[in-house]
Amino acid sequence: MSDQDKREVDEISGVETTGHEWDGIKELNNPLPRWWLWTFYATIVWSIGYTIAYPAWPLVNSATQGVLGYSSRAELHREVEQVQLSRSDQTAQLASLDLNEVLADDALRNFAIAGGAAAYRVNCSQCHGTGAQGAEGFPNLNDDNWIWGGTIEDLHHTIAHGVRDHADFDTRISEMPAFAGVMTRREIAETAAFVASLSREPENPDLVEAGAEHFEVYCAACHGFNGEGERLLGAPSLNNPIWLYGGSEAEIAAQIAQPRHGVMPGWADRLGDVTVRKLAVFVHSLGGGE
Numbered sequence: 001m002s003d004q005d006k007r008e009v010d011e012i013s014g015v016e017t018t019g020h021e022w023d024g025i026k027e028l029n030n031p032l033p034r035w036w037l038w039t040f041y042a043t044i045v046w047s048i049g050y051t052i053a054y055p056a057w058p059l060v061n062s063a064t065q066g067v068l069g070y071s072s073r074a075e076l077h078r079e080v081e082q083v084q085l086s087r088s089d090q091t092a093q094l095a096s097l098d099l100n101e102v103l104a105d106d107a108l109r110n111f112a113i114a115g116g117a118a119a120y121r122v123n124c125s126q127c128h129g130t131g132a133q134g135a136e137g138f139p140n141l142n143d144d145n146w147i148w149g150g151t152i153e154d155l156h157h158t159i160a161h162g163v164r165d166h167a168d169f170d171t172r173i174s175e176m177p178a179f180a181g182v183m184t185r186r187e188i189a190e191t192a193a194f195v196a197s198l199s200r201e202p203e204n205p206d207l208v209e210a211g212a213e214h215f216e217v218y219c220a221a222c223h224g225f226n227g228e229g230e231r232l233l234g235a236p237s238l239n240n241p242i243w244l245y246g247g248s249e250a251e252i253a254a255q256i257a258q259p260r261h262g263v264m265p266g267w268a269d270r271l272g273d274v275t276v277r278k279l280a281v282f283v284h285s286l287g288g289g290e
Helices: 032-053 072-086 088-096 099-104 107-124 153-160 183-197 205-218 249-257 275-284
Strands: 017-022 025-028
Touching: 032 153, 072 088, 088 107, 088 275, 099 153, 099 275, 107 275, 153 275, 183 205, 183 249
Parallel strands: none
Antiparallel strands: 017 025
């Protein structure tokens, strides 16, 4: 029997089958449309021409360069240089003017805010949050409660030199001693109750009076007699509901007993002063800047 005789033809369409069958369904051997074939052939020709004209084939340490000498990386560098050139005047002003003068110039301030927002997303959002809302141990940058001050100069110094960055001579430094070995657990609980009472109804009102005495002896020198804080010392205010490590009496007591000290790197050496200035203007614009 010849191969022609072995071929199966579909009775309904009269088209030869391919011999493939799935659950009783047989595949017809219909030829591809001519337009599709010619389009496919054209793409093959185009791809060959493309690989000749442009970088395409990977080599051991590089790739074929293409006869046109095109480089997407070089094009990116040219575009970046053009953007930087177009911004050179504003960048020069931002670098030379006093920061208060930058705030007074609408165009320059908006330029700094845009650049600062981009730098914030890359370098700061991991700790302070994408909305600058902060988290436990990382300050909220939207409110007006600043440990080291919220003026534009204060913000610039903090961002440039960081907090407890021992690699930076001008870093912000404040150290709260651990009182676990100085005060009894009862005295720490009493002090925590008093601190809580400065901003709300305490959980243990009976402890507040004794806690006030402990506070005056151990805490008022840095935090103020009314818990208003002292920015020169980096001592936070305690008379508002803003807490870095939690505001329950148990959390306040834990901080008194064994305080945690956060660390923020100085960014001046990492980013340069112009970017730090942009960040300072951006943070100042969030609403809490003074």
